[in-house]
Amino acid sequence: MALLDIENLTVKFxxxxxxxxxxxxxxxxxxPGQIHGLVGESGAGKSTIGAAIMGLLxxxxxxxxxxxxxxxxxxxxxxxxxxQALRGKQISMIFQDPLTSLNPLxxxxxxxxxxxxxxxxxxxxxxxxxAIEYLELVRIPEPEVRIDQxxxxxxxxxxxxxxxxLALCSEPDVIIADEPTTALDVSIQAQILSxxxxxxxxxxxxxxxxxxxxxxxxxxxDVVSVMYQGKVVETGTTAQVLGEPNHAYTQSLISAxxxxxxxxxxxxxxxxxxxxxxxxxxxxxxxxxxxxIDPEKPLFEVSNLTKRFLKKSALLPSKQTFSTAxxxxxxxxxxxxxxxxxxxxxxxxxxxxxxxxxxxxxxxGHIVFDGQDITNAKDLSDYRRQIQMIFQDPxxxxxxxxxxxxxxxxxxxxxxxxxxxxxxHRVDELLEQVGLSAAAGKKYPHExxxxxRQRISIARALATQPRFxxxxxxxxALDVSIQAQILNILKDLQEHLNLTMLFISHDxxxxxxxxxxxxxxxxxxxxxxxxTEALFTNPQRAYTQELLSFMPTLRGIKSA
Amino acid sequence: MLTRFCSKWSCLLPERxxxxxxxxxxxxxxxxxxxxxxxxxxxxxxxxxxxxxxxAPFNPYDxxxxxxxxxxxxxATANDFTGQRFLLGSDDQGRDVLSTILYGMRISLFxxxxxxxxxxxLGISLGLIAGYLGGWVDTVIxxxxxxxxxxxxxxxxxxxxxxxxxxxxxxxxxQMAIWVLIISIGLxxxxxxxxxxxxxxxxxxxxxxxxxxxxIGQPTPIIMWRHILPNVLSPVLVIATISLALAxxxxxxxxxxxxxxxxxxxxxxxxxxxxQSFMFSGEWWILLFPACTLLALAFSVNLLGDWLRxxxxxxxx
Numbered sequence: 001m002a003l004l005d006i007e008n009l010t011v012k013f014x015x016x017x018x019x020x021x022x023x024x025x026x027x028x029x030x031x032p033g034q035i036h037g038l039v040g041e042s043g044a045g046k047s048t049i050g051a052a053i054m055g056l057l058x059x060x061x062x063x064x065x066x067x068x069x070x071x072x073x074x075x076x077x078x079x080x081x082x083x084q085a086l087r088g089k090q091i092s093m094i095f096q097d098p099l100t101s102l103n104p105l106x107x108x109x110x111x112x113x114x115x116x117x118x119x120x121x122x123x124x125x126x127x128x129x130x131a132i133e134y135l136e137l138v139r140i141p142e143p144e145v146r147i148d149q150x151x152x153x154x155x156x157x158x159x160x161x162x163x164x165x166l167a168l169c170s171e172p173d174v175i176i177a178d179e180p181t182t183a184l185d186v187s188i189q190a191q192i193l194s195x196x197x198x199x200x201x202x203x204x205x206x207x208x209x210x211x212x213x214x215x216x217x218x219x220x221x222d223v224v225s226v227m228y229q230g231k232v233v234e235t236g237t238t239a240q241v242l243g244e245p246n247h248a249y250t251q252s253l254i255s256a257x258x259x260x261x262x263x264x265x266x267x268x269x270x271x272x273x274x275x276x277x278x279x280x281x282x283x284x285x286x287x288x289x290x291x292x293i294d295p296e297k298p299l300f301e302v303s304n305l306t307k308r309f310l311k312k313s314a315l316l317p318s319k320q321t322f323s324t325a326x327x328x329x330x331x332x333x334x335x336x337x338x339x340x341x342x343x344x345x346x347x348x349x350x351x352x353x354x355x356x357x358x359x360x361x362x363x364x365g366h367i368v369f370d371g372q373d374i375t376n377a378k379d380l381s382d383y384r385r386q387i388q389m390i391f392q393d394p395x396x397x398x399x400x401x402x403x404x405x406x407x408x409x410x411x412x413x414x415x416x417x418x419x420x421x422x423x424x425h426r427v428d429e430l431l432e433q434v435g436l437s438a439a440a441g442k443k444y445p446h447e448x449x450x451x452x453r454q455r456i457s458i459a460r461a462l463a464t465q466p467r468f469x470x471x472x473x474x475x476x477a478l479d480v481s482i483q484a485q486i487l488n489i490l491k492d493l494q495e496h497l498n499l500t501m502l503f504i505s506h507d508x509x510x511x512x513x514x515x516x517x518x519x520x521x522x523x524x525x526x527x528x529x530x531x532t533e534a535l536f537t538n539p540q541r542a543y544t545q546e547l548l549s550f551m552p553t554l555r556g557i558k559s560a
Numbered sequence: 561m562l563t564r565f566c567s568k569w570s571c572l573l574p575e576r577x578x579x580x581x582x583x584x585x586x587x588x589x590x591x592x593x594x595x596x597x598x599x600x601x602x603x604x605x606x607x608x609x610x611x612x613x614x615x616a617p618f619n620p621y622d623x624x625x626x627x628x629x630x631x632x633x634x635x636a637t638a639n640d641f642t643g644q645r646f647l648l649g650s651d652d653q654g655r656d657v658l659s660t661i662l663y664g665m666r667i668s669l670f671x672x673x674x675x676x677x678x679x680x681x682l683g684i685s686l687g688l689i690a691g692y693l694g695g696w697v698d699t700v701i702x703x704x705x706x707x708x709x710x711x712x713x714x715x716x717x718x719x720x721x722x723x724x725x726x727x728x729x730x731x732x733x734x735q736m737a738i739w740v741l742i743i744s745i746g747l748x749x750x751x752x753x754x755x756x757x758x759x760x761x762x763x764x765x766x767x768x769x770x771x772x773x774x775x776i777g778q779p780t781p782i783i784m785w786r787h788i789l790p791n792v793l794s795p796v797l798v799i800a801t802i803s804l805a806l807a808x809x810x811x812x813x814x815x816x817x818x819x820x821x822x823x824x825x826x827x828x829x830x831x832x833x834x835x836q837s838f839m840f841s842g843e844w845w846i847l848l849f850p851a852c853t854l855l856a857l858a859f860s861v862n863l864l865g866d867w868l869r870x871x872x873x874x875x876x877x
Binding site for chain 2: 410
């Protein structure tokens with residue numbers, strides 16, 4: 001008998017336009033001490049399964065069929081009170097964001113003791129003792145001291161470990177971890193995952209690990225279920241599913257994962273569910289404006305670039321304190337080259353990109369573009385016409401109240417490159433080149449999916465025929481198969497249009513696929529700068545070596 | 561896929577109206593009885609105010625129609641002297657109460673709408689500027705707003721009204737009274753709009769589409785007007801509705817206190833002020849009917865506002 005058995009679970013969300021089946025006859029079974037991965041793209045229904053088990057389905061969603069049983073006892077038909085008793089005690093949950101899952105007004109100890117006493121019959125002294133033990137278990141240093149601290153006094157990784165301690169302290173049988181490391185840096189992700197792995201084995205807890213990240217699945221789970229549009233399409237041991245995927249969807253998903261160990265020319269796109277999109281690079285290349293320049297001279301020269309942010313304001317300048325976000329960074333980018341910048345959150349890579357884009361004033365150093373110093377220049381309009389940017393979040397980079405044709409046409413219109421019929425023609429052409437129809441121009445952003453929006457964002461960036469493209473985490477908000485499409489488009493642009501790019505990412509495998517040269521940033525300083533292949537095969541600096549060691553290995557994933 | 565609802569009559573309408581009717585907004589409206597009732601009541605009141613000259617049985621402003629003999633006629637009974645009947649009775653000067661209510665509502669609604677519009681334009685502009693520019697501009701605008709919030713808004717309105725009356729030449733006082741009323745209520749009410757718009761602007765200006773506009777070098781006023789403004793308007797709609805109810809009540813209060821609409825252009829508040837002096841002498845209808853109308857007006861607008869807030873921003877609930 002399995003610890004947790006889910007049979008034919010169906011979850012429905014009645015909406016105005018009909019009933020949406022979020023989970024469709026899903027079967028899962030979790031054994032004690034086992035980590036069961038639930039992988040799929042956004043909207044596949046993986047989090048809905050987690051919520052259904054916890055009895056936390058958002059209204060108007062409801063379980064319309066099937067059973068969930070814990071140790072042979074059905075829990076899907078329970079009333080509110082008994083579900084509440086079950087929640088936390090026998091099943092607990094780890095959420096994505098450690099910033100919001102801890103109460104900022106209570107000390108860590110208070111929250112642990114409260115949870116322990118709610119579920120176990122212990123005096124406050126015993127509960128306090130136990131809380132310290134659990135903090136020790138999740139490797140918080142000096143637990144006796146830190147138990148009286150507030151969540152904001154801990155780092156993001158530590159906070160997630162406290163959340164794990166909270167989930168464990170009631171000695172549950174099952175833990176549901178919903179994207180537990182998505183909000184964390186790779187180095188912390190590695191710690192958290194190994195902690196979950198170890199605790200599951202030692203405490204014989206069944207873990208459901210919900211994630212979209214194939215690397216996490218490959219490194220952590222024992223068994224994996226692949227979900228697509230509410231259905232579990234494939235279940236098996238991790239080695240089996242990743243190594244010999246049976247279902248066409250699993251195959252397409254795995255082929256889209258960026259490989260950390262080799263550079264591919266293009267991602268092989270195995271289309272599934274009619275989602276392959278064409279990108280018409282040839283037609284774009286024929287109309288592209290050619291610029292004659294000396295290929296030997298660097299297009300971009302950045303020297304000693306520095307940016308400080310005011311930390312504490314004061315009337316007297318001597319009393320003000322600053323934090324240095326970017327500290328004396330220098331690099332060159334050749335014509336037609338893709339230069340990558342990689343680093344963890346807070347390393348200053350986005351600040352650097354924004355200074356180069358002319359969005360932030362600089363506090364020192366020079367930016368020279370095509371022989372012209374544009375550092376804090378008065379008139380940037382000439383420079384601005386030649387650069388464009390692709391942003392991270394396709395849900396926030398398009399103005400929701402503007403029509404697509406107005407969004408794409410805006411840069412060209414602003415720079416007075418095109419107007420009237422010619423502008424409309426260019427917009428229609430661009431829409432078709434990025435794989436959308438010209439009719440899409442009459443719609444608003446909310447009518448498109450994340451991947452389509454990112455294509456629109458690319459179309460906007462290409463409308464002025466820029467020479468230099470800044471990509472700030474262009475795929476980190478996208479599903480892997482969409483990421484593969486977008487990266488292929490960017491590769492096409494670079495190859496056929498000889499477009500120069502600055503490519504910023506925290507994702508090492510993506511960097512490896514995209515970039516010719518890479519700079520590694522840590523705390524505002526560029527610690528290493530080399531050819532991509534050399535950096536990945538033979539990193540020089542300790543920090544780079546550390547970063548590379550945290551990269552998911554994708555052991556056992558079938559090579560394409 | 562969305563299955564578009566399309567009945568026989570709606571297919572005849574132009575595309576824009578049809579999509580508007582088919583929106584989620586209208587769908588939610590159709591599922592809330594409270595919202596429908598309050599919407600219908602409000603629409604009826606507004607329509608009857610707008611069409612008052614055509615539907616009112618008498619013109620209370622026309623001295624020729626006034627007959628002091630008709631004074632104090634109870635509702636729906638014949639006058640002892642003239643035999644004239646008034647549906648809701650008549651006041652001390654023989655004016656039909658129903659007609660004065662319809663005409664009074666015109667003034668009340670006009671003042672309410674205009675004051676909210678004025679407060680909205682002022683509040684949105686200042687909030688947008690404060691939120692987007694930040695720094696000392698933000699500090700100055702929001703401190704002024706904070707100071708104003710320490711006074712009850714009716715006091716602010718009375719103060720502005722009093723100053724304006726003192727400054728203006730006597731012969732214009734009555735003529736300009738309505739406009740002074742609008743400006744004083746509007747000035748006492750802009751802070752809410754400014755605060756909400758500033759908050760929403762702070763959120764929107766961090767979004768990447770604003771950065772995309774900055775990247776191509778669009779000037780600040782264009783970014784504020786074209787990119788940020790359309791995205792901060794939905795909370796404004798909610799506040800505007802609730803402010804409308806407040807403005808109508810503020811106008812009634814001012815008029816009740818005798819500092820608002822002049823007796824030559826009586827608003828609902830003026831009617832209530834006139835009516836309350838007859839309350840204890842038995843002529844209850846002169847007070848009761850205008851008061852009920854004010855209640856229905858303010859109540860329906862308030863309910864609509866609450867419903868709008870729940871619909872447009874479920875998190876505020």
